[in-house]
Amino acid sequence: MPITMPSPWLADAAGRVLLWSLVTIGFYWGAKRLYRRWPRWWLSPLLVTPLLIGTIVLALHASYRDYIGGTRWLILLLGPATVAFAIPIYEQRGLIRRHWPVLLIGMVAGSLTAMLTSWALATLVGIDGALRLSLLPRSISTPFAMEVAGDIGGIPDLTAVFVVMTGIAGAAIGDLILARLSLGSALARGALFGIGAHGAGTARAHQIGATEGAVAGLVMVLVGLINVLCAPLLAALLR
């Protein structure tokens, strides 16, 4: 009887949204509190939240389809988050006015290095196809990276995974590089974190200094924008 079909389906869908949304928000909130209490890199919410939720999904014998069916609305909020990046750009307009040529050259050099080395190293170890394309935009912030991945034929979800891996590794790698190179300017120290490791790098840069943090936050947003704007060009080149 087709007329009774929608009602159990609706109840099922509503239950799924409620369950998985609560699990996701609850574990995210818990992971944040844990990190505030013990700020170690291996307790980073970036690492802990997906691990905990993944464990729950597997333990309940649920599928990813089930899970994503209940939490897709959260991914949709990356749209408003992208718009929100307008505020840090506006607030750092003084920094842009003073240093835009240096920042622009740094962002272009960093982006080209990210794309070219990802491509070359992936090819070297025998990764190709959509997986290789998904690796290209991993050094920019998630909403931008997923957009670029979709444009150039990668898998946006996988790019989100690689973005997270880059963020976790990048904060540590940045410290190592700072110890090796003697960088005279806060501009270089901030740009390294913002362009190399997006949000996680920016958080680390804020711990090093206020100027470093502001520079990292600004270049993170701008480099994401530049990459999205250049994605159609890149897609044409890759075709």
Place this chain on the structure above:
Amino acid sequence: MSHHTPFDSAARIVRHSALWQATVVGGFWLAGEAAVRVLGIPLPGGIVGLALVLGLLATRRVRVRSVRRGANLLLADMLLFFVPAVLAVLDHHELIGLIGLKILFVILLSTVAVMFVTAFTVDLCYRWRADHAHNHAEPLAR
């Protein structure tokens, strides 16, 4: 109007709340999406919304303090919005094992290269510009 009714103060509290401001930012996102669909702009709606807000802030049609808290809320909790996408690994069993190690290798080495090149380039350009500005300023000072 100098007298404040309870309605005025309630409205002010709502306007200054992070949740309301985040909703306003969400409204700009919807406007961006609509513009992309209607005008056929080949850009993501979020980027168009970003440009719109930046334009309104620059021309002072929107004040920073009426959106800052909402923007901070959305940016601070952005991890929550992409965690569901990250869990796509559950559907990609092929990433567990050798391929996963290869990907880790690519990410680590590429990130070292990106950070090294970025820091080196920015530092070099910064010093070059500082010297350049200095050389031009010198004759004027004398």
